[in-house]
Amino acid sequence: MASDILDATFAALADPTRRAILARLAEGEATVMELAAPFAMSQPGVSKHLRVLERAGLISRGRDAQRRPCRLEATRLKTAMDWLADYRSYWEESYQRLDDLLGELEADKSGTGEREAL
Amino acid sequence: MASDILDATFAALADPTRRAILARLAEGEATVMELAAPFAMSQPGVSKHLRVLERAGLISRGRDAQRRPCRLEATRLKTAMDWLADYRSYWEESYQRLDDLLGELEADKSGTGEREAL
DNA sequence: CAGTTCTATAACTAGATGGTTTTATACGTG
DNA sequence: CACGTATAAAACCATCTAGTTATAGAACTG
Structure with missing residues (x-):
């Protein structure tokens, strides 16, 4: 190669x-x-x-x-x-996980379980 | 750094x-x-x-x-x-130079000095 | 031609690298 | 506890690396 x-x-x-x-x-x-x-x-x-x-x-x-x-x-x-x-998808995946986490925290705070659209 | x-x-x-x-x-x-x-x-x-x-x-x-x-x-x-x-622009520049060259050759062949739109 | 400038080569050194074999450690299983 | 498995650490070796100084070559300049 x-x-x-x-x-x-x-x-x-x-x-x-x-x-x-x-x-x-x-x-x-x-x-x-x-x-x-x-x-x-x-x-x-x-x-x-x-x-x-x-x-x-x-x-x-x-x-x-x-x-x-x-x-x-x-x-x-x-x-x-x-x-x-x-390997780009692998570091973008990290951001995705972080984004997901932040989204969950936001959902918990609002208490509705609904996530705002990004 | x-x-x-x-x-x-x-x-x-x-x-x-x-x-x-x-x-x-x-x-x-x-x-x-x-x-x-x-x-x-x-x-x-x-x-x-x-x-x-x-x-x-x-x-x-x-x-x-x-x-x-x-x-x-x-x-x-x-x-x-x-x-x-x-450094991306530097390798894209190489393609641009090649493209320019091909464009010139094409212009010479047509004999008009005009370049076709890409 | 003599001298100067720019670059490359040679010879050397200290330390890093990539591999080995052997040995030690840590954990799970009988 | 003894043994097997998974991994790390140690000691060693050959080679490469990044640097040095000193020298040589190639081209301009006076």
Whole structure:
């Protein structure tokens, strides 16, 4: 299956530095130096994070003289979200249970056993 | 921020065994033995995965005699999806670019420079 | 060509991860 | 109480990870 893709995608997202890099790239292309600037981290450290993101397919890189501008590639984010979306009913179910509970409390308070329409 | 939560959640999801466990729990509660059955893995191995899922808040555990039934807790999945949803426009943008390109090609073919309404 | 800038690679370290086997704990049953 | 079952904990191992520093390569600049 696409299990390897999900492995790499979720693993890449499991690091705050890499998520911050993606957030920065959401504003547009950036070079390695630009991406490294906000972090108290060496340039090779950032380059390693970029390699992880690239291998996960979350970014791509161009060429501009010495620079290797990075660009966000969002389709793997969609793949991850599609996986999560399969569970949407389970957290909505939690809200439903809470809603049901609140409804029961309201019914008890009114003493009629009738529930108002939502 | 909730950065630690996202770290733990995405890290927990970055393993196919753990994702399979969540998929199983989507069908209802299950004991450790039941969860371990499909995998060519020792029981302590599965217990370790369950500990990772529990620390990430993705499952909770009850008590039934010797058994510790596991239950899916979906709210952290929602948290992860909410993070991903912030990027939705970027993958939709890709479709938009593709759509624009196809539109241009169609316009070129017709030779009028006018685009048909979608 | 010499120097500077941008990035990648190599070599290393500390700590996390994913797995194992073995052992301990807790509970139910005869 | 003794035994079986369900689970956790401990100890260990191999591998991966995230970081470092130092070095090398590639491209511009004077």
